[in-house]
Amino acid sequence: VKGGFLKVLAGEPVWPPPLWMMRQAGRYLPEYREVRSRARNFLDFCYSPALATEVTLQPIRRFGFDAAILFSDILVVPDAMGRKVSFVEGEGPLLEPIGVDEVEKLANPEVVLQRLGPVYEAVERIRGALPVEIPLIGFCGAPWTVATYMIQGRGGDRTPSRLFAYRNPAEMVLLLDRLADASVVHLEAQAKAGANALQIFESWAEGLPPAAFQDWVVRPIRRIVDGLRQRGVTTPIIGFPRGAGLNLQNFAGLTGVDGVGIDTATSIKSARAILGDRADGRQIATQGAMDPQALVTGGATLERAVQNTLAEIHGVPHVFNLGHGITPDADPANVARFVDLVRSGT
């Protein structure tokens, strides 16, 4: 496996930029919806190596993206740790909110590894089926984001998780550490099964006070990166702290990641100016940040959105992507046009 995506993660600019889309294996594709309908529920879907393999490959076949991303979910980790997780159609994930005294009862990393066997089997199958030049991305949720779901029982405004952390600082540290340690083995297993890059999704980084951002976002991500490196995993790591805003200050240096995902609201140039240096002296790689709504609107809006992003990334190591996942109402024809526009590089 080689290609532009891994070059960029190594700090080398590539033109035209490598391209993939968050949620590229998703509901906007009719062939995805067909496969989805074969599974009883969303978690079964994630735990079926055959189905997960099929939907992971679909967008590669249809659009020829420069990277594939494992079809899975960030909530398989709390599920494997023994929390009740379900997905209600149209409502998103629902969990049984965790109590303060339940944190220490969470399953340990060995149990997580065993329970998530089907995920690593999917990674192996996908790696075997993918063209050799297309890298495969494995992933996990960042501890704060996963903790948010575990505490609130759902996504959303993060007030309950902030209050939990303020009121129970010791238990919050324990919860974040447990999640980081489970994430280390989960990502390591994906890398061993064939993943060529790893992404840590911090979907709920937004709205956190700067001091809390350091404690709840930066420190746990650093723990994951250090844990992987200590175990000899050299796979490049992308951190994506969505909504971090000015908390991106020195995010690369503080966490040790190789690449940083940039959200819709953030100028790539401004972000690169404050992200800080990589420990290995290479240029930080960035990834993002086009508004997925441009793929819903299409036409001149889409062209302008591609141009705005391209204009920011000349000469720097950047992976073209969206700033958030593609939405189910996007037209696949707009995605095809999008790929052409990015590939033309103008």
Add this chain to the structure above:
Amino acid sequence: VKGGFLKVLAGEPVWPPPLWMMRQAGRYLPEYREVRSRARNFLDFCYSPALATEVTLQPIRRFGFDAAILFSDILVVPDAMGRKVSFVEGEGPLLEPIGVDEVEKLANPEVVLQRLGPVYEAVERIRGALPVEIPLIGFCGAPWTVATYMIQGRGGDRTPSRLFAYRNPAEMVLLLDRLADASVVHLEAQAKAGANALQIFESWAEGLPPAAFQDWVVRPIRRIVDGLRQRGVTTPIIGFPRGAGLNLQNFAGLTGVDGVGIDTATSIKSARAILGDRADGRQIATQGAMDPQALVTGGATLERAVQNTLAEIHGVPHVFNLGHGITPDADPANVARFVDLVRSGT
């Protein structure tokens, strides 16, 4: 009227910093809930000069804040422009979503002025009742935020408003301009009735692509500031683009505001480094940005939150405030402690 608050808005550092709280007249106060229960519904409450005056004064009496803010709502403007606005207990505001062809039917600024007479009467009464040294803040919603409510029919994720803007760029410009022009006369009338400062709340600035932020946030706020200055209104203006993140780059210079509200997620120091210069050459004033959840938690969390904010504002013109409105579950005893901590300045 003089005092620290207006000095800071003029660019002079003051120590200890002047202090007020967003939503200081609100549901966390039992005396507020008592007055609120006298009005049939929330809009009636806003349009009752007697009740609005009473609740505006309550937190000044109880805590001695350094500024009062008119009790009103940003949605009185679309209400006065002829849109259906209601407030459902526990659900927030609900509006009849505006259609593309309805934008040009919105009532003009003269009608808005006439319909909002009770608001200006409240401003006059409050100004008459307030101690002479306590400044009164008038306000409006920024056009993008108000348009978001008008398009979606509610607050929330802003995807419908982004799509509306992408699909109907001309109508979006028209809607934002109409709202800016109505806001100019609305703020001018508040200033004439006795408001000593004006705040423009851009509550939904978060998540906007940088180009869209310029078109939908910066340009309309600039239109309001220019409109007021052209009409001879010299009252200082604070813009509060909540969630702007790196889009704060040169926000002061681009909009012409005298002060900028800083949200919970943003380091005041980092923000001041990128806000840019005021047109008049004075230092930009900032305001914010403590996490309101610290007032719910109290204790050591509250002390640390106050200290973190104080540590960022030594020697710079800053108004101590929250980064978001105080929530109904905050204990007034924590607010009293908060005031003492800020006043002690350590």
